Amino acid sequence: MSKIQRGVSLYSFQEEMFLGQMSVEDVLAFASSIGAKGIEILPEQNMPTFPHIDDAEVARWQEMLARHGAHFTCYDMFLDTKLRKGETLSDAEQVESIRRDLVLCNRLGIRNMRVLIFVRPDILEKCVPYAEELDVHMGVEVHAPWHLEHAWILRTIDVADRLGTKHLGILPDMGVFMKHYPPEFRARFERQGARPEVAQFIVDQHEQKIMCEYTIYEVAVKMGGNKAEIAMAETLRHAPYANPKRIKDYAPWFRHIQAKFYGMTEDCTDPAIAYEDVIPELVKCGWEGTLSSEYEGNRWIQDVMPVDSREQVRRQHVMFERLIARAEAQREIV
């Protein structure tokens, strides 16, 4: 059996939950039904009384998970450094906010915490003793336009190495592996007035992996792009294709993956994110952890069609099963 487990982030169902069409228990029931038993939560999204979570609430969640044979995988933290107008939280306040989250992780029985990428490595260093004591891994989310090799990310890894701790590292968001431009992005920009030939130009430039600033310049200045076209070109800043070969080099520093996606085709393939390259790398290096669905397609289609997050997540998991099985088989042959 594979060491790679499957799960979902509640983030994936934000459309239905926002509109009151799904409860968290509906999400758990659905996730369980597709074998995605690992549950990632955003307490600030999914726990209305946050940050005041009493023991009864903790028990309620544990019972709900048990009812569906599910378990928690990851806690997505936020850090409101701009709580007060015109000033930033002091370092001590930042550490205290993170400690609060670590304590809540521990109470909930969660061993991975997603740390927002803007949190300073020296702040995290001060939190390591709490993370160790509470046995929670703090993983800085590697989110586009950053990538696994960005010097900002390496600073956190350097801190972890220097301290020799196993409780600080990274948490990659698969959005960094955007091999092809998402059709959902293109379609929305076309609905907003992007001319098809300009949209095609942008898609072609991305396909060729041309430095995004060149494309933005071409569209904005040389082609006299309209507002939708320029906005579409600017999405390229956040659409890097990082090298999947690096996964093995960073595997020791991550234990959980946010499996970002924007839309799946009917035959259960992802037209944008390079899971076909990523999953074999994960299998090859023997990585253990959870691929946690992070569907972010709702905002790209909600203007024109109903959002069906369940169907999208279901398709992604069909793909995961297929790709994991294929990679495992390949591995046994080699």
Place this chain on the structure above:
Amino acid sequence: MSKIQRGVSLYSFQEEMFLGQMSVEDVLAFASSIGAKGIEILPEQNMPTFPHIDDAEVARWQEMLARHGAHFTCYDMFLDTKLRKGETLSDAEQVESIRRDLVLCNRLGIRNMRVLIFVRPDILEKCVPYAEELDVHMGVEVHAPWHLEHAWILRTIDVADRLGTKHLGILPDMGVFMKHYPPEFRARFERQGARPEVAQFIVDQHEQKIMCEYTIYEVAVKMGGNKAEIAMAETLRHAPYANPKRIKDYAPWFRHIQAKFYGMTEDCTDPAIAYEDVIPELVKCGWEGTLSSEYEGNRWIQDVMPVDSREQVRRQHVMFERLIARAEAQREIV
């Protein structure tokens, strides 16, 4: 003895050559005097009759090199795709221009050609048969803001791997390893009106490796930066610190290095580029090739002081000898 050889690019002496204060033979004599026997040329800079180089001219260069015990290492090509107003050279014309350069490399006895980063991988693919026949390695210059792992660079490597050729790869410019902000940049922006506290903010942000677009936004929008301050912040787009650990992964695809620098201190250290991290990596992986000085400091200081490219290059080579010897010694111990 180390497999790493030392050399200079004529690019380093552009100030003195432009002003007629040094001839190419002066450069060769100087380079040889500091043990930098490998010579990189830019024919479009250093050969006034380019592209018409007759056999007598070739012989003149060979004799000049022999007089100084030097040898050619690399030929920096250009590709004038915009030769004609309003249209781009056809693919066939681009291939023909590159073939012309490869032939000239071969006539000059040069086995490495620096290819500009904008040259398309599919054009280079068409040039591979010529490169193989003429025994010239075409190395796409990996120049900031690109880096070794950028998807555009990986496309060329994919072509090389698919063809199984040893005559296509990359040619890293060490400017991608900018660990600290160059003091020469800062000083010039301060002369142009950047306030010291804003300049310090920019330097601090770079030191922390914060995503450059954030710093540009802070300076331009939040701090109401003046023209010099915004221009200084914008240099951060071209000041990445790529991970030196990747050098070993890409060593099979490069045979020559452009050793970019902006200024050396009197005690022969580079305050900006991470040669202290880069050279041990090169030594560890047994890389064979030439570190070719590419001094680019002239444009940052010429407004306020005379440029002394010789002294700058001399200092860099003192550093190279020191760092190579130290890394070799470390290697023998381990």
Place this chain on the structure above:
Amino acid sequence: MFDKYLIDAASLRNTGPADAPTGFAFEARLGYYRGLGLSMIEKLDVSIDGNALPRAAVRFDEGGGPLTLEEMEAAYERRWPFGAPATILVDHAGGFPAGEHELALLQQLRVSYLPFPSINSDAKRVSLSA
């Protein structure tokens, strides 16, 4: 990410005496994928047919009692939860004008991990069903 859902058009109602309304109110949701502390809500701009109403005319109540936007800036212990309706109260002599008008709401949020303010906005043609 939820701009089109911010204003609950059906919730629009006048406030004050029925025969001499002093304002109107409606339910709104926060256009963000998590809840947020009230102190980080920098603006709740309400406008009718493109005319912005004064900031001082707007109050907010997520359930903890009405606050002026000024008071909200220091409401460090209160939050607007994800997907939850809150009441936007607007002082407006005579109440919401008769007939159909465009009611717009713009939310400007101070999101710590973004260098610029996060802005969500919605505009809907609404009328008081009397």
Place this chain on the structure above:
Amino acid sequence: MFDKYLIDAASLRNTGPADAPTGFAFEARLGYYRGLGLSMIEKLDVSIDGNALPRAAVRFDEGGGPLTLEEMEAAYERRWPFGAPATILVDHAGGFPAGEHELALLQQLRVSYLPFPSINSDAKRVSLSA
């Protein structure tokens, strides 16, 4: 990268009959770190005291004979080598004006690997020494 060196101030001279000059000329260098084919030199803007002279009044000669800027655009076989002076000839009735004036030269180059034009410029206070 060589902006301050573009104009050779000492080379300024009038052209045409000495008693009724029809223009002036000076030596200039290309502000780029390599030579460039003439067809890629898009502009050679000459101005005196901030007043631009007409494009049609300017001619260029790197040694191959004078060309109008229009003709330069198709001069695919000629190059302006690195660091080499070339003559900028300017039609200007009466020659260069008497006394000290600011002479400026702006070069706009079409550099294939840059998405935007490369611009180099120099301005020097000069006077005819005769």
